[in-house]
Amino acid sequence: MSLFKKFFGSTNDSSDDEKDTEYNPFSSENIPVDELFTLNFKKNGGKFLYCENLNEVKVAFEDILAENDWFETNVMCFEPKLYSLLDENKLTYSATVEPKFLLASCESLIADEGSILFSSNQIKQLKPQELPINIIIVATTSQIKVSKSDAMSHITKHYNKNYPNNITTIKYFEKVKVEDFLHYGSTVKNLYLLLLEDL
Template sequence: MSLFKKFFGSASDSSDAEKDSEYNPFSTENTPIDELFTLNFKKNGGKFLYCDNLTEVKNLFEDILTENDWFENDVMCFEPKLYSLLDENKLNYTNIQNPKFLLASCESLIADEGSILFSSNQIKQRKWQDLPVNIIIVATTSQITVSKSDGMSNIKKQYDKDYPTNITTIKYFEKAKEEDFLHYGSVAKNLYLLLLEDL
């Protein structure tokens, strides 16, 4: 074997290495984005509930209320399109003092990190620390994007003139067992996602 081949390998050696690196049974590269989001979201501690239709959304919302005994409580909600869910279950969302949970939609669901992208349309100008610990999100499968930059692009397309402010993501849905620099400053939330199939 020549000295150059020893140090640099032959062309056939590198192609074999490329073939080996192409197949990885644990790779998420070819995973559909809805599955990728679900895997990462659950890994972050989120509670995921899939819904085929609006009736299932309502039923599962009631199940969450029952499970946590959240009936007849104050709820933080800034979106009129979600008020019917609260009205049907006699939950107060006006003049709230101590909200038990936040009910909101979102801008995007970010697949590559299992996070949720919000704006002032859902949370006004509130910071994560100021939101209730418990959050219920109602979203659709068409809101799943590969990355945060795709989510930002969708916001730019959707809001041509009235561009929302306070754009932020939440990624951690349970308290980290060991605090590290990745979790520093993050506030863990108890988060349920009602994901409605709309594709």
């Protein structure tokens, strides 16, 4: 019911109340968590590639390299489990040379805001503004959480006291036309997500 009608009344208050509680198929409450993440992630400017298996992850990774001409370049990567993707494509991961992009996994994908949650396991002690502008993330569908609080609960359970530090999110993946207070201090990244189905 509108504020105007609350103050001045209406002869048809019951029908307005019914309209307020009607089922809305486009409400975020009615969307599965994976779809909600995808919608919000794309709305934030992220590039999303769904992969059914590891072979599709490799193909999608090579497509990104080809699209951006990133073959035979230096890459920032702190996770040995991802080195094979780099080695297969003759990419170096040296800390002394300026990297073209960051290749990383993540702690969680947060559906209600379309953001990606990192920790020191993926980015060491670097702040988002210290990371390369280009980022490629390899994640799984089981990492999608509804909210930040769900993601933090998962970290608490998963690491059992050996908690990672430097927990941070990146939410904006393209420059907004009009900045407002919500975007103040945020770091914009050109981000690709390779999402592997594991459920």
